[in-house]
Amino acid sequence: MIRLSRRRLVQGAAAVAAGMAVPHTGFTQTSTQKTLRATTRTIDVAGKAATVFGLLDEQGRHGLVFDAGDRFAVRLENRSGEPTLVHWHGLTPPWRQDGTPAISAPLLPDGADADYDFTLARPGTNWMHAHTLQEQKLMAAPLVVRDPAERHLDEQEVVVLMHDFSFRSPEELLADLQKDGAPGHGMMGQGAAMKPGAMMGGGMMHGGMMHGGGSRSMPMGMGGMDVNDIEYDAYLANDRTLDDPEVISVERGGKVRLRLINGSTATAYTLDLGALDGELVAVDGMPVRPLVGRRFPFAMGQRLDIRLTLPNEARAWPILALREGARQRTGFVLAAGGATVDRIPVLAEEVGPLIDIDFDTSLAAAQPLVDRPADRRVEVLLTGGMHGYRWAMEGMPDPQPASRGERIEAVMRNMSMMAHPMHLHGHHFQVIGVDGRRFSGPVRDTVVVPPMREVTIAFDADNPGIWAFHCHHLYHMAAGMMAHIEYDRYA
Numbered sequence: 001m002i003r004l005s006r007r008r009l010v011q012g013a014a015a016v017a018a019g020m021a022v023p024h025t026g027f028t029q030t031s032t033q034k035t036l037r038a039t040t041r042t043i044d045v046a047g048k049a050a051t052v053f054g055l056l057d058e059q060g061r062h063g064l065v066f067d068a069g070d071r072f073a074v075r076l077e078n079r080s081g082e083p084t085l086v087h088w089h090g091l092t093p094p095w096r097q098d099g100t101p102a103i104s105a106p107l108l109p110d111g112a113d114a115d116y117d118f119t120l121a122r123p124g125t126n127w128m129h130a131h132t133l134q135e136q137k138l139m140a141a142p143l144v145v146r147d148p149a150e151r152h153l154d155e156q157e158v159v160v161l162m163h164d165f166s167f168r169s170p171e172e173l174l175a176d177l178q179k180d181g182a183p184g185h186g187m188m189g190q191g192a193a194m195k196p197g198a199m200m201g202g203g204m205m206h207g208g209m210m211h212g213g214g215s216r217s218m219p220m221g222m223g224g225m226d227v228n229d230i231e232y233d234a235y236l237a238n239d240r241t242l243d244d245p246e247v248i249s250v251e252r253g254g255k256v257r258l259r260l261i262n263g264s265t266a267t268a269y270t271l272d273l274g275a276l277d278g279e280l281v282a283v284d285g286m287p288v289r290p291l292v293g294r295r296f297p298f299a300m301g302q303r304l305d306i307r308l309t310l311p312n313e314a315r316a317w318p319i320l321a322l323r324e325g326a327r328q329r330t331g332f333v334l335a336a337g338g339a340t341v342d343r344i345p346v347l348a349e350e351v352g353p354l355i356d357i358d359f360d361t362s363l364a365a366a367q368p369l370v371d372r373p374a375d376r377r378v379e380v381l382l383t384g385g386m387h388g389y390r391w392a393m394e395g396m397p398d399p400q401p402a403s404r405g406e407r408i409e410a411v412m413r414n415m416s417m418m419a420h421p422m423h424l425h426g427h428h429f430q431v432i433g434v435d436g437r438r439f440s441g442p443v444r445d446t447v448v449v450p451p452m453r454e455v456t457i458a459f460d461a462d463n464p465g466i467w468a469f470h471c472h473h474l475y476h477m478a479a480g481m482m483a484h485i486e487y488d489r490y491a
């Protein structure tokens with residue numbers, strides 16, 4: 001883990017100039033500044049009341065909405081009853097405003113405020129969440145940056161955040177994982193005995209039999225791949241289960257833009273548009289060459305922007321998220337022309353597909369990185385297993401040094417039997433290789449590395465600082481799957 005020799009927090013204007021988030025000390029709020037309040041609230045989950053966190057704007061709405069080019073001038077008010085901090089997932093702020101505790105800033109005490117101010121350079125569907133176990137209790141919300149150039153499009157925006165919900169505390173969930181790992185299961189890595197390539201690229205990890213439901217680790221094929229290490233009590237879409245889903249009125253024949261966020265801590269889904277064809281236009285807020293389809297993989301931390309043109313019918317269109325390797329699902333309903341909405345069973349007939357990286361090979365960035373050779377190549381082994389529940393990023397120093405202006409390629413080899421959605425803060429990367437085969441894939445900020453597969457990403461070191469690089473499975477991260485990249489932080 002990283003150890004910072006932290007300088008005393010500079011207060012006021014000097015800190016803003018240095019790009020820091022400023023602990024608020026009583027000066028007046030500017031007129032353009034938005035307020036974001038970290039608070040608690042009560043929601044109903046399958047008929048039971050649950051106390052969760054919330055991130056609300058002045059009007060009590062979840063999260064924040066901006067236009068590209070706006071300043072991200074935000075005062076975060078912590079009224080959650082606990083120390084917290086909020087990470088702006090998908091934005092590329094100065095590193096001291098990234099909201100990652102112990103790296104960019106200390107936790108903000110309950111009752112305290114912090115001011116943020118930087119420019120939102122590009123549009124995108126992003127989100128915000130505590131970079132702590134509080135994420136499990138819905139300290140998470142949408143963070144949408146609209147494109148002013150798309151204002152003329154006559155489309156209805158629908159923003160939905162998916163989540164996995166437990167009535168148990170995240171501390172308990174983690175403690176359980178750490179005390180009763182299945183012995184010998186998925187025990188690879190920790191020094192990495194297996195040669196990458198030996199098992200890669202074959203179909204054996206893909207088409208095998210999956211059984212949904214109760215068991216925590218579901219053996220599959222010869223690999224003994226693990227999915228879903230936590231059984232949740234519910235899967236939510238905008239705080240609602242499919243028993244009582246959000247029903248959004250839309251126009252017959254209307255145009256809809258879905259901005260979907262997988263804010264789950266440990267659950268990947270396949271997004272299922274049912275009878276509708278959708279045009280995928282962005283992943284993780286970054287535009288891709290439009291791809292038409294009905295099903296799209298959707299891992300933790302990722303976002304999907306999908307355009308729909310509805311048929312001219314009075315009909316309800318369920319949009320579902322199928323839990324990976326299991327029958328549970330969540331979702332919401334687009335209701336056109338006042339259509340009645342039939343009850344949708346929470347359990348599907350079939351188990352949801354496994355999330356793969358092959359989908360990314362069919363995507364191409366609308367704005368790819370400039371083609372240039374790498375100045376630095378970083379190799380990372382993703383290791384760990386259910387036994388003892390220890391996870392790690394090995395083979396790279398922590399922090400990994402770099403230099404401003406470099407093109408960096410990171411090769412991530414998953415030596416474990418679980419998939420890891422890997423997220424880099426402060427940058428967008430392009431997916432440029434799978435199992436050693438190079439291609440020009442999507443630009444994004446979170447990419448799935450399936451078991452025994454190798455994924456290569458490239459990014460430009462254009463945002464100096466200390467940046468978290470980690471698995472977006474909350475409990476893998478909490479159990480060690482986190483590293484850092486550091487360059488020119490005093491620049």
Ligand SMILES: [Cu+2]
Binds near residue numbers: 421472
């Ligand atoms: Cu992971």
